[in-house]
Amino acid sequence: MGYAHYEITRNGKTIEAGYSVPTTCEQPGCNERIDRGLAHLCGETPGGDEHGCGGYFCGNHLYMNSNPAACGSACRGCNDRYDAQHPDEDEEASVDAMVVTFN
Numbered sequence: 001m002g003y004a005h006y007e008i009t010r011n012g013k014t015i016e017a018g019y020s021v022p023t024t025c026e027q028p029g030c031n032e033r034i035d036r037g038l039a040h041l042c043g044e045t046p047g048g049d050e051h052g053c054g055g056y057f058c059g060n061h062l063y064m065n066s067n068p069a070a071c072g073s074a075c076r077g078c079n080d081r082y083d084a085q086h087p088d089e090d091e092e093a094s095v096d097a098m099v100v101t102f103n
């Protein structure tokens, strides 16, 4: 058992993960081909943890984690959530995190 291929539980579902498991970026509307390796993981722990949702994202949709205590990266949604919960830590807890678009 290595990091290439393993099973994790995410949102109560068992999914395959590891850098040998192909997937697409989980950002809605993005079809970038990636794998389920730690390099694409939001948060630090496969399956999600307090630092991320456990989603897998391409380089365009994975950002430096807003939480200074986190080692992993984070998706936009998780960073926005962190910033909204910790407005004093980050001045840019930005207005645009609050923008809602009505179609």
Ligand SMILES: [Zn+2]
Pocket (backbone or CB within 6 Å): 042, 043, 052, 053, 054, 055, 074, 075, 076, 077, 078, 079
């Ligand atoms: Zn996330």
Ligand SMILES: [Zn+2]
Pocket (backbone or CB within 6 Å): 025, 026, 027, 030, 031, 032, 057, 058, 059, 060, 061
């Ligand atoms: Zn993407």
